[in-house]
Amino acid sequence: MKKATKFLTMTLAMVMTVCTLTACGGAAKGNTLTFGTNAEFPPFEYVTSNGAIGEYDGIDMAIAKQIAEDNGMTAAMENMEFDSLLVALQNGQIDAVIAGMTATDERKETVDFSTPYYTATQVMIVREDSDITAATDMADKKICVIQGYTGEICVQDMGYTYEAFKKGTEAVMELVNGKCDVVVIDSATAKKYVGDNEGLKIVEDPGAFESEEYAIAVQKGNTELLDKINKSIDKMLADGTVNELAVKYTEEATAE
Numbered sequence: 001m002k003k004a005t006k007f008l009t010m011t012l013a014m015v016m017t018v019c020t021l022t023a024c025g026g027a028a029k030g031n032t033l034t035f036g037t038n039a040e041f042p043p044f045e046y047v048t049s050n051g052a053i054g055e056y057d058g059i060d061m062a063i064a065k066q067i068a069e070d071n072g073m074t075a076a077m078e079n080m081e082f083d084s085l086l087v088a089l090q091n092g093q094i095d096a097v098i099a100g101m102t103a104t105d106e107r108k109e110t111v112d113f114s115t116p117y118y119t120a121t122q123v124m125i126v127r128e129d130s131d132i133t134a135a136t137d138m139a140d141k142k143i144c145v146i147q148g149y150t151g152e153i154c155v156q157d158m159g160y161t162y163e164a165f166k167k168g169t170e171a172v173m174e175l176v177n178g179k180c181d182v183v184v185i186d187s188a189t190a191k192k193y194v195g196d197n198e199g200l201k202i203v204e205d206p207g208a209f210e211s212e213e214y215a216i217a218v219q220k221g222n223t224e225l226l227d228k229i230n231k232s233i234d235k236m237l238a239d240g241t242v243n244e245l246a247v248k249y250t251e252e253a254t255a256e
Contacts, residue, residue, distance in 0.1 A: 031073050031074060032073060032075075033064075033067070033071070033073045033074070033095055033096070034075075034077075034078060034094045034095045035075060035076070035077050035078070035094060035096050035216075036077075036079075036080060036088050036089060036096070036098075036099065037061070037077055037085075037097070037098055037099045038079065038081065038085065038099045039056050039058075039077075040082075040146075040166075040167045040169070041099065041168065042192045042249075043058050043059055043188055043192055043250050043252070044058045044060045044188065044189070044214075044249075045057075045058040045059075045060045045061055045098075045099060045100065046058050047079075052064075052065045053065050053077045054076075054077060058249055059118070059242075059245050059246055059249045059250075060098045060099065061077065061098075062249075063117065063233075063236065063242065063245065064077070066232060066236060067228070067229055067232040067233070070228075070231070070232040071228045078093065078094050081148075081166065082099060082147070082149070083148045085099055085217075086107065086110065086111060089111060089217060089218070089219060090110070090219065092219075095218070095225060096217060096218045096225065096229065097218075098216045100118075100120075100186065100214050101214060101215065101217060102150055102212040102213065103116060103213055103215040103217075107217065110220060111218065112217070112219070112221070112226055113215040113216065113217055113218075114215045114216040114218070114226060114229045114230050114233055115215065115230045115233045116213035116214060116215045117214060117215065117233050117242050118213070118242065118246065119211050119212070119213050119214075120186050120187055120188060120211065120212055120213075121186075121187050121209050121210070121211045121212065122150060122154050122184055122185065122186060122187070122209035122212075123184075123186075123187045123190045123202050123204050123205075124138070124182050124184055124202070124203040124204075125172065125175060125182065125183040125185060125193060125194060125200055125201070126175070126181065126182050126183075126200070126203055127178075127181075127199055127200060127201075128199050128200065128201050130181065130201075130203075132181065132182055132203055134205045134207075134208065135158065135205045135209070136208075138155075138158070138181075138182055138184075141180075141182055142163070142179070142181045142182075143155055143161070143162040143181065143183075143184065144162065144163050144164075144165060144171040144174050144180040144182070144184075145163075145164050145165070145171065145183070145184050145185070146164065146167065146168050147164040147166050149185065149186070150186065151183075151184035151185050152164055154184060154209060158208075168183075168185060168189060168193065169193075171183045171185070172193045172200075175200065176197050176199070176200070182203075190202050191250065192250075216229055216233070
């Protein structure tokens with residue numbers, strides 16, 4: 001879903017140095033397991049009146065809650081900008097990151113990832129009368145992406161110019177209002193936005209967008225917590241819990 005910029009990588013390196021000097025902690029505090037997220041990515045994480053963890057709900061929130069319960073703990077959630085999540089993880093503000101985060105090679109240099117729990121791909125949201133049928137058709141179009149998401153790096157790699165927004169809703173409203181031609185975003189989230197806004201459709205191009213795997217990030221070397229998370233994820237994958245949650249939240253999102 002989402003990517004770290006070169007600037008963020010440099011920032012993380014600096015933070016890791018500070019953590020080494022100040023002995024930053026990486027273990028869960030007391031009986032609480034604190035996750036970091038960016039609650040702007042339905043159906044994986046979003047704000048609602050009564051969520052799985054406080055005001056936060058979605059596929060990732062339900063998974064985080066189950067992980068905590070499996071380990072006799074209570075899940076807490078810190079909502080922040082996506083590009084701040086790995087920095088917060090490195091400085092010990094949170095114990096883990098669950099935010100529809102793709103386990104990229106770049107990120108693996110600074111954090112450890114759990115067993116992947118979800119596979120997704122990028123798609124294009126366009127207006128129903130759009131002539132965009134493939135990624136190559138975006139060459140002369142106005143493209144919107146969400147800052148830090150995988151869609152941004154995909155568009156960068158294609159060599160296209162684009163405008164980045166901090167929230168998916170902002171990018172989609174640009175499309176709805178005719179201020180851009182296409183939004184590149186994760187498939188599950190695209191279904192939510194298309195369901196919420198008349199006159200939009202999804203265009204897929206498997207040849208242009210590779211699949212990606214979402215995983216939970218922990219501080220590098222925090223094997224104790226990683227083992228606990230992996231054990232819980234493995235159980236939820238084996239008994240079908242993750243699939244059930246994906247179906248439940250995706251159907252709820254598209255039905256609203």
